[in-house]
Amino acid sequence: MSRLLEVDRIRLSFKGVRAIDGVSFHVDEGELFAIIGPNGAGKTSIFNCLNQVYRPQEGDIRWKGESIMGLKPNKTAELGIARTFQNIALFPHMTVIENILTGRHVRMKQGWLAGAIWLGPAKKEELENRFKVEDIVDFLEIEQWRKHPVGMLPYGVQKRVELGRALAMDPELLLLDEPVAGMNLEETEDMARFILDIQDELGVSMILVEHDMGLVMDIADRVMVLDFGRKIADGRPAEVQRNPDVIKAYLGEEFEPAD
Amino acid sequence: MRGRPQLYTSYAADQALLNTGTKRLSFALFGVVLLCLPLGFIPGFRWAADADWMLVLAEVAILFIAALGLNLLTGLAGQVSLGHAFFMGVGAYVAAILGSPEGPLWGLGLPIWVWLPAAGLVAAAIGVLIAPTSFRVRGLYLAIVTLGLVFIGEHLFRNLDFITGGSQSGRTFPPLEFKFWKEETPFIDFATDGDWFGVELTGQAKTYYLMLGLALIAGLVAKNIQRTRAGRAFQSIRDRDIAAEITGVDEFRYKTIAFALSSFFAGVAGALFASFVGRTIPEAFGLPLSVEVIAIVLIGGAGVVSGMGMGAAFVIVMPLIVRTITEWLTQVAKTGEGVFQKIADVLVSTGTFDPGLVSASAGSGPGLNVFQLNQVLYGLLIVGFIIFEPLGLYGIWLRVRNYWKGWPFTY
Numbered sequence A: 001m002s003r004l005l006e007v008d009r010i011r012l013s014f015k016g017v018r019a020i021d022g023v024s025f026h027v028d029e030g031e032l033f034a035i036i037g038p039n040g041a042g043k044t045s046i047f048n049c050l051n052q053v054y055r056p057q058e059g060d061i062r063w064k065g066e067s068i069m070g071l072k073p074n075k076t077a078e079l080g081i082a083r084t085f086q087n088i089a090l091f092p093h094m095t096v097i098e099n100i101l102t103g104r105h106v107r108m109k110q111g112w113l114a115g116a117i118w119l120g121p122a123k124k125e126e127l128e129n130r131f132k133v134e135d136i137v138d139f140l141e142i143e144q145w146r147k148h149p150v151g152m153l154p155y156g157v158q159k160r161v162e163l164g165r166a167l168a169m170d171p172e173l174l175l176l177d178e179p180v181a182g183m184n185l186e187e188t189e190d191m192a193r194f195i196l197d198i199q200d201e202l203g204v205s206m207i208l209v210e211h212d213m214g215l216v217m218d219i220a221d222r223v224m225v226l227d228f229g230r231k232i233a234d235g236r237p238a239e240v241q242r243n244p245d246v247i248k249a250y251l252g253e254e255f256e257p258a259d
Numbered sequence B: 001m002r003g004r005p006q007l008y009t010s011y012a013a014d015q016a017l018l019n020t021g022t023k024r025l026s027f028a029l030f031g032v033v034l035l036c037l038p039l040g041f042i043p044g045f046r047w048a049a050d051a052d053w054m055l056v057l058a059e060v061a062i063l064f065i066a067a068l069g070l071n072l073l074t075g076l077a078g079q080v081s082l083g084h085a086f087f088m089g090v091g092a093y094v095a096a097i098l099g100s101p102e103g104p105l106w107g108l109g110l111p112i113w114v115w116l117p118a119a120g121l122v123a124a125a126i127g128v129l130i131a132p133t134s135f136r137v138r139g140l141y142l143a144i145v146t147l148g149l150v151f152i153g154e155h156l157f158r159n160l161d162f163i164t165g166g167s168q169s170g171r172t173f174p175p176l177e178f179k180f181w182k183e184e185t186p187f188i189d190f191a192t193d194g195d196w197f198g199v200e201l202t203g204q205a206k207t208y209y210l211m212l213g214l215a216l217i218a219g220l221v222a223k224n225i226q227r228t229r230a231g232r233a234f235q236s237i238r239d240r241d242i243a244a245e246i247t248g249v250d251e252f253r254y255k256t257i258a259f260a261l262s263s264f265f266a267g268v269a270g271a272l273f274a275s276f277v278g279r280t281i282p283e284a285f286g287l288p289l290s291v292e293v294i295a296i297v298l299i300g301g302a303g304v305v306s307g308m309g310m311g312a313a314f315v316i317v318m319p320l321i322v323r324t325i326t327e328w329l330t331q332v333a334k335t336g337e338g339v340f341q342k343i344a345d346v347l348v349s350t351g352t353f354d355p356g357l358v359s360a361s362a363g364s365g366p367g368l369n370v371f372q373l374n375q376v377l378y379g380l381l382i383v384g385f386i387i388f389e390p391l392g393l394y395g396i397w398l399r400v401r402n403y404w405k406g407w408p409f410t411y
Helices: A043-050 A073-079 A096-107 A112-117 A121-139 A155-168 A185-202 A213-219 A237-242 A244-251 B011-015 B021-039 B051-076 B084-099 B112-136 B139-159 B203-227 B229-239 B241-246 B251-277 B287-300 B305-335 B338-347 B370-388 B392-406
Strands: A003-014 A017-028 A032-036 A058-063 A081-084 A173-177 A205-209 A222-227 A230-235 B194-196 B199-201
Touching: A003 A043, A017 A043, A017 A058, A017 A205, A017 A230, A032 A043, A032 A213, A043 A173, A043 A205, A073 A081, A073 A096, A073 B241, A081 A155, A096 A121, A096 A155, A096 B229, A112 A121, A112 B203, A112 B229, A121 A155, A121 B011, A121 B229, A155 A173, A155 A185, A185 A205, A185 A213, A213 A237, A222 A237, A222 A244, A230 A237, A230 A244, A237 A244, B021 B051, B021 B203, B051 B084, B051 B203, B051 B229, B051 B251, B051 B287, B051 B305, B084 B112, B084 B139, B084 B251, B084 B287, B112 B139, B112 B251, B139 B287, B194 B203, B199 B203, B203 B229, B203 B251, B203 B305, B229 B241, B229 B251, B241 B251, B287 B305, B287 B370, B287 B392, B305 B338, B305 B370, B305 B392
Parallel strands: A032 A205, A032 A222, A081 A173, A173 A205
Antiparallel strands: A003 A017, A003 A058, A222 A230, B194 B199
């Protein structure tokens, strides 16, 4: 397994607040890596650093050995880092098909001029990519909503469309920010199935941020635990679960009754 | 899938512009009606062959092109701009410099195939210069920046009187005619009557055909941009800019492209408008023109190409109706009798000392004149449409269509 992503002691602060404090980790090809931690631990901030929406003040982020620090966010998308958001960030006025086609943006080439002419390269490219989009629609079982504006769709479906848009980018690394937050058991299990399928069939590496511990412990290969911007543990799910620091972060100090 | 023509059997059929039989049929019918209007034999539309109406429809086509530009920027890319009139003015004066005959004011006397594209390109270049501001300021603040642009533009136009002729007399613009180069007699002109392919046409009808053709091309280009990669990039920036960037859309690049394309349409429309009117003063490219284009976009339905046609027709025809009604009311107030005369007298002002809501001609009494009343109505309509029907006339059309689709069932 070769190393895909390497995060080296990044530090991010907003004025006085240390959001991320010297966190290091790495993700290998084909791996499902989970980041957990209480609210405000800095999980989403790490995603924003990987996308270069936030610029860490210190440390380095390397993609296949090369630093991506200072790139524009859309360049990270071109490299192959795709992302879904904690609070769905679809394009609400566009249809499901259009949203997923927008995900194809980085893999398409024709500019506005070819588009304006339509006949020729633009038409050909639109059609080719439509086939790719239909594969994703098929994979995520959202056929019936194809032409609906996504703003009108139920929450669980929107989450799936968002996953579809990320998949359309042909990513090598998928950042999933709470993919099952607010979902019922059935929807959660559907999503878990999609995540495992993405790993097995498409071979995409993933970083999963999630509060649903059952899901994380079931499907993650490795888990990192954050608390107040610091890494307090990492390892296989079973090891992490037994780690006393982790138990302390989630449940608080053990109460010792005075005798 | 024989016998089920409503089902798509290929993605290509699904992506087609006119992807249903109904759309194809209605578009063809609409096209035939538009083509035959000047000939004056379509029952119910004979009045439209009248020279005045031909000009009104040609103006609708020009403003349709202008609105397509603003629609790209505001409707698709979500960047509110009040500066459209400025870009139209730039287009108009570039056309004047290049196309007007040599005289006391600048003019090179070049043919339309030089000045029309050049008007668009120069406006687009200025649009590219303005675009970076949209990266620093958003929403209302961008509206204010572009509002400033209109005033700067008006000031410049007024003072560059060796190009624009100044506020007093204005200047003439290049005539609508096709020449190879600078020769005296054009091979197609739109000022005089003549026959095309054996059909006798007035100059106005010829102008109408020219504008109709250009509007069709512009509409097709706008629609094609909208449904391909760049169009989706614009819409993604409008809907959620950060998510768009993380999805790989270069926000800066696409905002710049949106400004450039929008200004190109504005420049071309401005040049056509000036050439169509013939002579105009710098003040014609002031805020009221911007408001008129915004009214078209919002009334027609922001983001919808066909809506721009409906909006342009509405915004051009509405003042005519308002004027006709006002003139009729004035007539009633002066010569009518009974209760109708009383009502009309309250509504219109017939002389300097007669109170009333509106007067038929400017400066003939207290109250608003017809032009001002139109401005008020634009304002009310914009507010009304934003609150009650954000999709504009297109939204109303959708609701009517969906009602009849399901008829006689309620859904």
